[in-house]
Amino acid sequence: MAIRSQSAKLDVFTKIAIFVLVLILSVLILIPVGNVLYKSFQPGGIDVLRDVVENDYTRQIVLNTIWLGTSVGAVGTLVGFLLAYVQVRVSFRGKKLLHVLSLLPLVSPPFAFATAVIVLFGRSGIISNGVFNKEPMIYGYKGLVLVLATSYFPVAYMNLLGMLRSLDPAVDEAARSLGASKFKIFRTVTLPLLIPGLGASFLLLFVEAIADLANPLVIGGDYTVLASRAYVAISGEYNVPGGAAYSTILLVPALMVFIIQRYWSQRADVVTVTGKPSGQVDMIKTPLAKYSLLTLAWSIAAFVVLVYSMVILGAFFKVLKVDYSLTLDNFRYIFSGVGNDAVLMTTMLALIATPIAGFFGMMLAWVIVRKIKRGGQALDFFGMLGLALPGTVLGIGYAFTFNSPIQVFGITILPQLAGGGAILGGAVAIVMVYVIRSSPAGQRSGIANLQQIDPAIDEASASLGASGGRTFRKISLPLIRGAFLTGLMFAFARSMTTLSPIIFITTPDTPILTSLILAEADTVRYGYAFAFCTLLIGIVLITMGLINLIVRKTQGTGYRPITVSAG
């Protein structure tokens, strides 16, 4: 039947859940961002905002940022699409391996790539100098696009892979039986159906690229963008309102793109829901097409491997470019100093944040999809902001907001959470950043999964007498366990590798790995940076494996969640 709205009466559990979710989102997002906006209109900030119109240099920074975002969006989407297309439409040996390599960049701190690329292709780089004996071209715009596109294309890859898989082969077969050639089908059927997905991927990458802070600092050279300019304003020039103002400018394209992206992905939903796929996907068999696609795909994978090997091998070389004998000196150094504490602190805080973020994201997804008719869209938007907002903006906002106790009418509501002298050395604020940065991933996959599950299943549980809470625990959560797991792993990887918001709130009491790596890379001590990166990648991979194991063990019922159709 057509009418399928959610429960008319909300039970107590759901009402409390909605209230708590909105409250948490307000504290974690609204107040900090509001503070950034407020600060940027104070003296020092106003000047920067005016300069966007009046000063050529400031305007150039804005244009640089947008041009960088556009380039990374285009290149990353293209690479992601190529890999996804090869994965779905070409049969070849090593498919699984290519898939893993296509996802690998997700688990690395982005500037590990920047550092590796500099060592390989930079000033007196191993390849640029050693092999080609040329002047480096890698600093600035080109290097940034290369590094950012390599870091973020997996996002586009995952997006498009899912879409390509859900395309109904019957549509292709219909076109084929009407006499269209394979290339014509690709051009007139496949590609148009994918346009919303391509658009959404482009915009996602655009936001990631303009918000990135670490890479412009390491490899940007003279190519200044808003994120790095804001960082320099605050930590170099001590112009806090100025930094806030640069962040506010950054907020405009980020939010605009986020809104457009939402529009695209909603269209994408409409286009791709095809019900049960029928028939067989028509594989590409023409040797020319097949082998050119494979060559391109494996070249990209080879580049990822090259960069990764550089990071890991670099950690074991004695002195890069001078002495390639293997040594553990780099690790000895990082474990001798603050590195030891940083490893423990970062891992611990990420481990605390991960289940909170995972649960929070799933809870949001459940309320949005199942429980509220109106306002679901708004709540979804609100929740996704944690990812859409540039990390710089969040970090600055947290520094402003939580560096002093929050008081209303002289009563302290929240003690000081961030900065030196805060409770627990500012660890609370860092966990809060981790949670809000990584919960959107859980939220998104939770929503996608819940929407595939017949709402009648929830209703069946209710009609058998189960309360809202019981239905969430016993029915919805187990059914989206896969999504929950993915959400958890993504949350952890994201927390461990995030830098831009952390850099503004880390304190001597809470040394965070990513900010130590940046410090080493900044001072050209690449061996130490690589050792940190290797360690970080190791921790992320091991913990992801463990989470996988734990969730499967504790929740295993013997029945794999299946896609439920109403037909």
Add this chain to the structure above:
Amino acid sequence: MSNQSGNLKLTNITKIFGNGADKVTAVDNFNLTINPGEFVTLLGPSGCGKTTTLRMIAGFETPTEGDITLDGKDLKNLTPDKRPMGMVFQSYALFPHMSVFENVAYGLRVQHASKQEIETRVAEVLEKMSLSHLAQRAPNQLSGGQQQRVALARAMVVQPKVLLFDEPLSNLDAKLRAQMRVEIRKIQQSLGITSVFVTHDQDEAMSLSDRIVVMRNAVVEQSGTPDEIYRRPNSVFVADFIGRSNFFKVDKVESKSKGNAKVSVNGESMEVSAHPNAASSPNPVLLVRPESIAVKPAKSGKSHGTVTNIVFYGNHVEYSISTSHGEVTAIESDPIYDEIVQPGNGATFEFHPSRAWLLPNEGKIVHEE
């Protein structure tokens, strides 16, 4: 396990979705009293409000106005989980991560039944539904008919006072559907559970129900036993929706008495049963079901029309005859093949006046099927 309670009463139920310009009245002033143990079907085309009504009974929708009571108790402030009802969904809505046994046990676990009791009662109901050998299977390993039975078992095991069915048979093939109809009816009668069944399939409604409520555009068109609905429909809509119909123009109403009227059709005058409002309506029509019409070859210039098409089904033959009343459909059971009037030939037809029913016309005759 006969259940004496289960008296469901819906009073002046109205449901409006949206507001302002988008306002849609899904159910308009709906009244229905269902007796304990009665099987009532809500029947109507898509969008007539039948599912919305069912969902209001279950508690998934809140009526905009009106009251729903069960055994005199107001259900207004009870969420679905607090209502003693079991529901069978169109998509079955089995929990895909639980075995058949766990699916059926779910409602008992919610009630904190003892382990012993759960085992006994689930085993009992699985036995009844011939599902015992499938207890450990996952839902996606079952056929459509088996899933349907699990859904029914899951709803029944908690011994609800009311069973609700939301088009539960629409995903089954024709043969299985007929079989499940019989099974559902048998079980419902043996348990004596009050049941409300939503469907758009008139065969389902006719074969299952003690009473049928025909709905159209958010209002009740008619409520009655299958026999009343079929033979004495309230309106041209109901007549057309239930079964197949021929409507003949009435030349004039010659006289009327209580429940009867003398009318002339095609120059012949006859005494027929009549709807109370029919004789005084400006353009009454005469309903005759196709199976009541006998077709003969036209003889010596006397012809009512020309046969345009015949369909031979083996056990019956179906005629389409073009007449001055429009197209007339006639069904002759057990035909003798050689005597079938072939297309292109003239034909006469006749029906016994006792098989006809005079109806008020709502303005236009609804399309012929």
